[in-house]
Amino acid sequence: MVLRRFDVHKVTSVAEAVALRQRYGEDAAVYAGGTELLLAMKLGVARWPHLIDIKPIAALRTLAVTKDLVRIGATVTHWDLERDPAVANVLPVFARLEANVANVRVRAAGTLAGNLAFAEPHADPPALLVALGARVILEGPTGTRNLLVSDLLTGMYQTAIAPDEVIVAIEIPLPARDVRMAYVKFQVLERPSVGVAAVATVRDGKFVGPPAIVIGSVDEVPRAVPAAELAGALAGDPRTAEALAEAASAAVDPSDDLAGSAEYKRHVVGVFVRRALGQLMAGAA
Numbered sequence: 001m002v003l004r005r006f007d008v009h010k011v012t013s014v015a016e017a018v019a020l021r022q023r024y025g026e027d028a029a030v031y032a033g034g035t036e037l038l039l040a041m042k043l044g045v046a047r048w049p050h051l052i053d054i055k056p057i058a059a060l061r062t063l064a065v066t067k068d069l070v071r072i073g074a075t076v077t078h079w080d081l082e083r084d085p086a087v088a089n090v091l092p093v094f095a096r097l098e099a100n101v102a103n104v105r106v107r108a109a110g111t112l113a114g115n116l117a118f119a120e121p122h123a124d125p126p127a128l129l130v131a132l133g134a135r136v137i138l139e140g141p142t143g144t145r146n147l148l149v150s151d152l153l154t155g156m157y158q159t160a161i162a163p164d165e166v167i168v169a170i171e172i173p174l175p176a177r178d179v180r181m182a183y184v185k186f187q188v189l190e191r192p193s194v195g196v197a198a199v200a201t202v203r204d205g206k207f208v209g210p211p212a213i214v215i216g217s218v219d220e221v222p223r224a225v226p227a228a229e230l231a232g233a234l235a236g237d238p239r240t241a242e243a244l245a246e247a248a249s250a251a252v253d254p255s256d257d258l259a260g261s262a263e264y265k266r267h268v269v270g271v272f273v274r275r276a277l278g279q280l281m282a283g284a285a
């Protein structure tokens with residue numbers, strides 16, 4: 001594993017980063033924590049002669065919790081997120097998810113923006129971010145645009161980020177106080193094999209509207225489970241759990257690989273959907 005020669009451009013503004021993206025095109029990559037980027041370069045599966053180091057941009061390092069949303073700057077790390085008291089207060093399930101990403105060395109350097117931009121399918125945050133309706137804020141030569149995380153991730157290692165754009169932040173809209181959420185995962189390898197996010201409002205024991213159930217790590221992109229007919233269903237009824245587990249197993253399109261056969265993965269998806277519902281019902285709103 002030998003790294004080929006490359007130049008690192010340290011930038012102090014997003015405008016500079018965008019200008020370098022325009023100038024070098026496919027020859028340049030944004031460099032945040034480097035946990036995926038440098039690994040890919042060392043393994044020789046990717047080569048960028050120019051890295052645009054965005055860590056010196058002070059504005060991207062901010063993490064803010066307002067009454068409406070959590071705004072996570074592009075260089076905020078997993079470690080920052082798991083330890084932030086305001087995030088733990090408003091989105092405890094997200095804070096716990098972040099604390100269980102990879103290992104502490106990866107979390108200390110790796111960013112949430114880098115996790116999304118790399119679009120490795122075996123990842124934890126995307127399923128919950130999709131279930132919560134989170135969006136990424138991108139900046140390019142013509143200005144700013146917002147994209148739902150569900151629209152950002154288009155395939156394995158593929159996103160809707162234009163070659164001259166940079167993610168500047170991720171925004172998670174804060175759900176109403178009585179919204180419940182859960183995230184559970186199955187992981188035997190270095191990265192998750194199945195992740196299930198569940199977000200729902202339950203009143204008088206019934207779902208208010210359909211529950212948002214999103215399966216991560218199984219398909220190339222997070223898969224939302226069709227659940228419209230479960231609006232108003234008894235949330236704690238085993239028949240509801242069964243219906244959701246079946247719908248989830250049918251919604252995913254797994255392939256046979258090191259993590260197991262497609263049939264096995266469909267089974268695990270069903271098991272983890274039931275667990276997510278159990279956690280959703282057991283946890284406080």
Ligand SMILES: Cc1cc2nc3c(=O)[nH]c(=O)nc-3n(C[C@H](O)[C@H](O)[C@H](O)COP(=O)(O)OP(=O)(O)OC[C@H]3O[C@@H](n4cnc5c(N)ncnc54)[C@H](O)[C@@H]3O)c2cc1C
Pocket residue numbers: 029030031032033034035036037038039054074100101102103106109110111112113114115116117118122123124125161165166167168190191192
């Ligand atoms: C050993 C290991 C175990 C892991 N386990 C897990 C796990 O269990 N769960 C999980 O969810 N993830 C896991 N990961 C993935 C981890 O979360 C990511 O490596 C990390 O978040 C990437 O962030 P980074 O800042 O290091 O990105 P970098 O490596 O710097 O960049 C990654 C990619 O994103 C692009 N990029 C980065 N920032 C931006 C930006 N602002 N705008 C546009 N493009 C950008 C880069 O150009 C590059 O293509 C694991 C990774 C490793 C190495």
